Amino acid sequence: xxxxxxxxxxxxxxxxxxxxxxxxxxxxxxxxxxxxxxxxxxxxxxxxxxxxxxxxxxxxxxxxxxxxxxxxxxxxxxxxxxxxxxxxxxxxxxxxxxxxxxxxxxxxxxxxxxxxxxxxxxxxxxxxxxxxxxxxxxxxxxxxxxxxxxxxxxxxxxxxxxxxxxxxxxxxxxxxxxxxxxxxxxxxxxxxxxxxxxxxxxxxxxxxxxxxxxxxxxxxxxxxxxxxxxxxxxxxxxxxxxxxxxxxxxxxxxxxxxxxxxxxxxxxxxxxxxxxxxxxxxxxxxxxxxxxxxxxxxxxxxxxxxxxxxxxxxxxxxxxxxxxxxxxxxxxxxxxxxxxxxxxxxxxxxxxxxxxxxx
Amino acid sequence: xxxxxxxxxxxxxxxxxxxxxxxxxxxxxxxxxxxxxxxxxxxxxxxxxxxxxxxxxxxxxxxxxxxxxxxxxxxxxxxxxxxxxxxxxxxxxxxxxxxxxxxxxxxxxxxxxxxxxxxxxxxxxxxxxxxxxxxxxxxxxxxxxxxxxxxxxxxxxxxxxxxxxxxxxxxxxxxxxxxxxxxxxxxxxxxxxxxxxxxxxxxxxxxxxxxxxxxxxxxxxxxxxxxxxxxxxxxxxxxxxxxxxxxxxxxxxxxxxxxxxxxxxxxx
Numbered sequence: 273x274x275x276x277x278x279x280x281x282x283x284x285x286x287x288x289x290x291x292x293x294x295x296x297x298x299x300x301x302x303x304x305x306x307x308x309x310x311x312x313x314x315x316x317x318x319x320x321x322x323x324x325x326x327x328x329x330x331x332x333x334x335x336x337x338x339x340x341x342x343x344x345x346x347x348x349x350x351x352x353x354x355x356x357x358x359x360x361x362x363x364x365x366x367x368x369x370x371x372x373x374x375x376x377x378x379x380x381x382x383x384x385x386x387x388x389x390x391x392x393x394x395x396x397x398x399x400x401x402x403x404x405x406x407x408x409x410x411x412x413x414x415x416x417x418x419x420x421x422x423x424x425x426x427x428x429x430x431x432x433x434x435x436x437x438x439x440x441x442x443x444x445x446x447x448x449x450x451x452x453x454x455x456x457x458x459x460x461x462x463x464x465x466x467x468x469x470x471x472x473x474x475x476x477x478x479x480x481x482x483x484x485x486x487x488x489x490x491x492x493x494x495x496x497x498x499x500x501x502x503x504x505x506x507x508x509x510x511x512x513x514x515x516x517x518x519x520x521x522x523x524x525x526x527x528x529x530x531x532x533x534x535x536x537x538x539x540x541x542x543x544x545x546x547x548x549x550x551x552x553x554x555x556x557x558x559x560x561x562x563x564x565x566x567x568x569x570x571x572x573x574x575x576x577x578x579x580x581x582x583x584x585x586x587x588x589x590x591x592x593x594x595x596x597x598x599x600x601x602x603x604x605x606x607x608x609x610x611x612x613x614x615x616x617x618x619x620x621x622x623x624x625x626x627x628x629x630x631x
Numbered sequence: 632x633x634x635x636x637x638x639x640x641x642x643x644x645x646x647x648x649x650x651x652x653x654x655x656x657x658x659x660x661x662x663x664x665x666x667x668x669x670x671x672x673x674x675x676x677x678x679x680x681x682x683x684x685x686x687x688x689x690x691x692x693x694x695x696x697x698x699x700x701x702x703x704x705x706x707x708x709x710x711x712x713x714x715x716x717x718x719x720x721x722x723x724x725x726x727x728x729x730x731x732x733x734x735x736x737x738x739x740x741x742x743x744x745x746x747x748x749x750x751x752x753x754x755x756x757x758x759x760x761x762x763x764x765x766x767x768x769x770x771x772x773x774x775x776x777x778x779x780x781x782x783x784x785x786x787x788x789x790x791x792x793x794x795x796x797x798x799x800x801x802x803x804x805x806x807x808x809x810x811x812x813x814x815x816x817x818x819x820x821x822x823x824x825x826x827x828x829x830x831x832x833x834x835x836x837x838x839x840x841x842x843x844x845x846x847x848x849x850x851x852x853x854x855x856x857x858x859x860x861x862x863x864x865x866x867x868x869x870x871x872x873x874x875x876x877x878x879x880x881x882x883x884x885x886x887x888x889x890x891x892x893x894x895x896x897x898x899x
Binding site (some may be wrong): 425434435461 | 765769781782818
């Protein structure tokens with residue numbers, strides 16, 4: 273036992289040797305933290321997203337992009353910032369205005385950078401969590417990839433995503449906003465797109481008079497509106513299906529060709545390259561329809577009356593005309609009742625929601 | 632007591648030796664695929680050099696970019712090593728020499744006798760979320776941007792652009808031709824699928840990844856084959872091929888443009 277202490281020390285030495293030899297061999301100096309970075313990373317605050325009771329399950333995968341208060345704020349800041357365009361003049365909100373369900377009122381065709389005019393009517397942004405495909409032709413397959421298209425379209429925002437990322441990085445405001453939303457100041461494609469998605473995903477419209485009646489939260493529809501709803505269910509709801517008022521399909525609704533139109537827009541046909549898809553366009557939702565003239569992919573109809581006149585008397589046959597429209601009949605009374613019903617789809621809470629407007 | 636302590640020291644000593652980094656033999660190495668773009672027997676140059684295709688049409692090249700992905704390495708016994716997919720997407724650009732070396736790391740030290748790869752971006756990745764689009768697949772990268780269709784979600788697999796006196800004058804006053812070949816088969820609506828897989832063998836030779844120095848597989852891509860690989864095409868007839876069914880003809884052609892040249896190993 274005389275050597276007990278010595279043996280104990282030797283044991284400790286051996287243990288130390290063992291531990292030391294298990295360490296990585298490189299002894300690089302610790303990386304100096306960037307003095308600009310705060311030492312504590314604050315976690316973004318989760319933001320609740322509730323599915324309205326009368327809507328189906330959304331298709332967007334929120335687990336890949338959990339909504340946060342700071343992510344939403346960043347998305348909104350970018351949405352209303354002309355920095356996303358080549359010369360600073362065109363923000364997303366330029367063409368997607370909150371008071372008209374994020375469509376562009378009074379513009380038949382989209383109006384972009386340097387007063388250039390596009391070839392299609394600006395679609396609104398509402399209930400995008402339920403859409404798998406975007407744009408009139410469904411060319412965009414994922415909400416998180418959507419903003420790249422208007423940013424880079426030469427007649428819309430006219431920039432490149434690479435340059436927009438560079439501008440965001442060099443902007444005095446954005447690195448801090450990205451840090452608040454994602455934990456670090458890094459600005460990349462994924463974060464930029466996901467923040468924009470977060471803002472767009474919160475644009476849920478489901479508080480119209482119709483919704484409140486359906487959910488028994490408000491008064492029932494009036495007699496004419498109810499008649500309109502009955503006609504709608506019989507003649508329109510096959511395509512304008514569910515309380516989203518679209519089945520998200522692509523259909524040819526019998527619009528006659530306008531011979532003088534600058535482009536012969538074949539819609540979905542240009543995406544799928546299939547003859548069966550020529551002149552098919554996405555079935556739009558009818559939510560807030562009263563507020564979003566003009567109508568159709570090319571904005572050819574200025575009023576709901578003109579739209580219904582088309583379905584009553586204007587449907588033009590072609591190889592891809594939707595079969596459901598071959599036998600469509602609508603009396604003048606039907607048309608008036610339908611319009612009364614459409615007006616119940618205006619969601620004033622949504623259109624006036626302060627959270628969605630520029631700061 | 633003493634015996635017990637000796638045992639403890641012995642065990643700890645053995646542990647120390649086992650953990651020592653020097654004692655470990657490297658089990659993987661790196662391998663590079665070196666792509667060299669040519670036009671027939673000549674090196675491809677984008678300086679106005681005039682070439683002539685099989686249809687007798689003169690042309691110059693001012694852009695030649697393509698994606699190589701999903702590289703697989705074949706062993707003599709027929710089995711394959713597949714590097715992790717995330718590190719197997721490369722955008723090869725004629726204008727950027729660095730992009731023409733595709734470096735594969737952490738490759739087991741077997742002897743490889745051939746390889747295969749996809750020209751383009753496989754359909755699964757073409758429909759993946761934004762978080763799976765990094766590096767060469769990042770639409771926010773300035774070079775990748777030119778290889779990405781933002782209006783029709785998908786990558787351009789191969790881009791060949793140039794001029795030819797036989798093509799009509801376009802709005803810029805030039806006789807340009809442009810081939811932008813993409814289309815992965817479609818997301819929910821089916822489209823044509825221009826993904827092509829190329830398989831090459833190393834002429835009976837084999838190569839082992841390098842642990843120090845380099846091990847390179849030299850491969851060449853012949854622009855002439857884009858015009859004649861399986862179907863003879865004419866710039867006069869089809870100066871612009873992008874999103875159309877004819878793009879499949881060009882994809883079939885360029886699928887034949889790759890050939891094995893040599894294996895090189897340098898010790899260092």
